[in-house]
Amino acid sequence: MTQNAEHRVVIVGAGFGGIYAARALRKAPVKVTVINGTNHHVFEPLIYQVATGVLSPGEVATPVRELLGKQKNTEVRLGWVTDVDPDAKTVTATGPGGAYTVGYDTLIVAAGATQSYFGNDGFAEHAPGMKTLDDALDLRGRVFGAFEAAEVATDPEERARLLTFVIVGGGPTGVELAGSISEIATRTLRGRYRNIDPASARVVLLDAVDRVLPTFREPLSAKAAKRLRKIGVEVRLGTKVVDVDADGVKIETTDGAERIDAAVKIWAAGVAGTALGRRLAEATGAETDRGGRILVAPDLTVPGHPEIFVVGESGTLNRLPGVAQVAMQGGTYAGRAIARRLAGKPEGKPFSYFDKGNMAVVSRWNAVAGIGPLNLGGPVGWLLWLGVHVFYLAGARNRTTAMFRWVISFLGRNRSEWSIPSSRMPS
Amino acid sequence: MTQNAEHRVVIVGAGFGGIYAARALRKAPVKVTVINGTNHHVFEPLIYQVATGVLSPGEVATPVRELLGKQKNTEVRLGWVTDVDPDAKTVTATGPGGAYTVGYDTLIVAAGATQSYFGNDGFAEHAPGMKTLDDALDLRGRVFGAFEAAEVATDPEERARLLTFVIVGGGPTGVELAGSISEIATRTLRGRYRNIDPASARVVLLDAVDRVLPTFREPLSAKAAKRLRKIGVEVRLGTKVVDVDADGVKIETTDGAERIDAAVKIWAAGVAGTALGRRLAEATGAETDRGGRILVAPDLTVPGHPEIFVVGESGTLNRLPGVAQVAMQGGTYAGRAIARRLAGKPEGKPFSYFDKGNMAVVSRWNAVAGIGPLNLGGPVGWLLWLGVHVFYLAGARNRTTAMFRWVISFLGRNRSEWSIPSSRMPS
Known part of the structure; x- marks a missing residue:
C-alpha cells in the first residue's frame, strides 16, 4: 500500500x-x-x-x-x-x-x-520518575502499597518510614503529586484501616530552588506553596537531595545535612x-x-x-x-x-511559541493558573484547569469518563482506580 | 484496636x-x-x-x-x-x-x-489462563500486541501465525473471549492498519466435549455455537489439545492429529x-x-x-x-x-444452591441466558445480561462507567482500554 x-x-x-x-x-x-x-x-x-x-x-x-x-x-x-x-x-x-x-x-x-538525575543515575532505582504509563502504574502500586504494608507492619519506625512520601522537584508534576498523595492519605483512605491512621502520613516536597513552580509567576508559586502547606504537605525549598537509597533520602539545606526515611521516593526534577x-x-x-x-x-x-x-x-x-x-x-x-x-512556497517565519499560560492543580477544587496577565487560584483556577484539560483530552469518550471521574473524586472521596495487580505491588 | x-x-x-x-x-x-x-x-x-x-x-x-x-x-x-x-x-x-x-x-x-492444565503444567507458559488482574492485563498485551507485530512483520507465514488466536475451553470464558477477539479483529481495528487486514485474523475455539457451554442447556449451547460461527469463529469441538508450545498448539480429533500455528493461546479450561x-x-x-x-x-x-x-x-x-x-x-x-x-441458635439447614440461571455474551447485542425454564438468546439475552451485571457490579461508580463503556463499545466500534504499557507488550 x-x-x-x-x-x-x-x-x-x-x-x-x-x-x-x-x-x-x-x-x-x-x-x-x-x-x-x-x-x-x-x-x-x-x-x-x-x-x-x-x-x-x-x-x-x-x-x-x-x-x-x-x-x-x-x-x-x-x-x-x-x-x-x-x-x-x-x-x-x-x-x-x-x-x-x-x-x-x-x-x-x-x-x-x-x-535527569543530574549525574546520579543510581537514584533512578529508588526514586523513579513518571514519564510512561508503566512509570505511572508502578507508582500507583508503590503509593497504595505503602499503606497496605504499614497496616501489617509491627515496628513503629518501619511504619513511619512506610508512611513517608518524598517528592523531589517542585514543578507542576511534583506539586500535583504532593497534593494528590496528601488527599489520598487524608480523604480517600480515611477510616479504611484499623492499625494505622492514613492521615498520619508525611508528604515531603523538596526543591533546590527557593520556590515551587519556578516556571510560573512568583505570586502563583506563593499561592501554591501556601495551599500545599495548608493541606499538610511539608514544602522544603532550598533543599538539595544528595543521596537516595532504598530506605530514604539524604538532603542538604543551609542548616546542614539531614536524612529522611521514606519508602516511597518520586523523582520529578529535570x-x-x-x-x-x-x-x-x-x-x-x-x-x-x-x-x-x-x-x-x-x-x-x-x-x-x-x-x-x-x-x-x-x-x-x-x-x-x-x-x-x-x-x-x-x-x-x-x-x-x-x-x-x-507546495513550492517560500520558507515561512521562524518558530515562535504562543504562550497560552500555565496551570497546576494543588488540591481539591484548587489550582493555580497564569493566563495572560491574570494570576488565578482556588476554585476559579480549578474550573479553568478542568475546562482546558477536558478540551484537550483526546476523544469524546475520554472527555466524558474523565470528567465523570473528576466530579466523583472531587465531590466524594473515592478514587476509581486503586486496584493494584500483584506484579505492581511492591514486595 | x-x-x-x-x-x-x-x-x-x-x-x-x-x-x-x-x-x-x-x-x-x-x-x-x-x-x-x-x-x-x-x-x-x-x-x-x-x-x-x-x-x-x-x-x-x-x-x-x-x-x-x-x-x-x-x-x-x-x-x-x-x-x-x-x-x-x-x-x-x-x-x-x-x-x-x-x-x-x-x-x-x-x-x-x-x-487446571490436566497434568500438563508446562502449557501454562505459552497458554496462560485468566484468573487475576495481572492475567487479564497480560492477555490484553498479547492480543493487541499480536496485531502490532503482524503490521511490521514481513514474512506471510509469520504474519498468519501472529493473527491466529487459539482459545482452549468452550465454557463461558472461552466463548466470551472468542466472541470478543473476533469483534476486535473485525470491528475495533478495522481500517486502522496499512499492511494487514485485521479481519483476516483467525479465531479458533477448541473444546474436547461435543458442545460449547457444556454447563448450559443444550439449546443454548447450539445457539451460542451458531452465533460464534456466524461471526467467523472456528468452533472445533471434540478436539483435544495434546501439546502447546511457543509457536502454536497440537490437537487431536477423530480425523487425526493437526497443528495450529498461533502466537496467542489462551487457556480457559478446567x-x-x-x-x-x-x-x-x-x-x-x-x-x-x-x-x-x-x-x-x-x-x-x-x-x-x-x-x-x-x-x-x-x-x-x-x-x-x-x-x-x-x-x-x-x-x-x-x-x-x-x-x-x-447466638446459641440450633444449626440451620444444609447449604442448598439456588440456581438463578446462566448467561454468556457471545457477540455484540447477543448473549445466551438460561433463566428458570426460559432459554433466551440474541438481543433479549444481551439486555438481560446487561441488567444482571450492572446490578451485581460493586459500587454506583463502576456501574455508571461500565454501562457507559458498554453502550459506547456496542453502539460504536471503539474500545476504551487498549493502551498497553511496554512491560505488558510481548517482545
Missing part, C-alpha cells in the same frame, strides 16, 4: 509533537510513517492522575491508531527508534519481531525526553535528552545543551540538515519550557513547513 | 465468597479479619472485558477496603495465606513486610481455584484446587476431588472440623458449577451459620 515516488516523512514519537505534526500533514502529498515505542499516545499532563488512582490507563493513554488510523496518508508502526543515519536517510527501530529500517525524505524527531537525541547529535555534529538535548535552528531543524526537524522536548530553543503546548505548536509548525516546501 | 475475648473469624480470600461471608457477619459479635493476596476484589465474570479492552482495571477490580472499610468489626490485611494449622488454629500469610500469623476461632477458606487447599486437606485429612478441591460436608465445613468452612471454588459439593452465585451464596451461608452459632 506504499505510494511510490511520494515524499516520505518519518515521525519518531507519538507524543504531542508527533501527533500534531502528523495531523498537520494530513492533506499534504506525503507518505507519513509514525514510529512509536508503545501503541499509545500519552496525555502527559494527566499521567499523575493514573499514578494517584483517579484516572484509568485508557483515559490518559490513547492508542495511536485511534488518533491517526483514519488518516489515509499515514501508517503507524510499533518500534523503538535506536538509530538514525542522516547520510543514508534512514532510521532503525526495534520492533516486535526484531529490528527494521525505514527510509525518509524528511524526518521529524519528536521522541520526548528522559528523566529532563535530559534521549539516547536517540545523542545519536542524532553525533551523526550530524549538532550541539546539545547540558542535558543532551539538541540545540535546534529557529525553524526547528538541525543546523545544516533542513530535512531533519526536532520538536518538543527532544530539542531546545530559547529555553522554552517542556510543556505540552510547546510540543504541539512545534509539531504543527514542522508539519506545515514540510507541506509548504512541497 | 483488637477487641479481646471476641470470637475471631478469619476469612481467606476476598472474592465473591469472602466478601459475602464478611458482609453476612457485619452485625455479628465477632472480629473479622479478611486476608487477601491483592488489595482488590475481582468481579471475575467481567475480567475478560479487561483483557479485551472494554473495561478498565478499576471497573472490575474494587479495592477490598472500599467494599469492607466501613464495616467496623472487620479488618483487611494484605497477604498470601500459605499455611493453615487446624490444631493451633492459626493461618500464616506472606505480607508486604514478610510472614505473619493470625489466630482464628472460626476459619472461612474462600481462596478460589487455579487453572479449574484445580490451590496450594492452600492441599495444605488444608493434608492437615485435616479431608478428601479432595481429582482437581485437589476439598470435598466439604453439606454445611460447607471440613468433615470433622466444624470451625472451618470452605466456600466457592476452594471446595466442592454436589458438583456445583464454579460460578459467582455459588461462591456468593456459600459465603453468605457460612457467615450466617457462624452468627447463628454465636
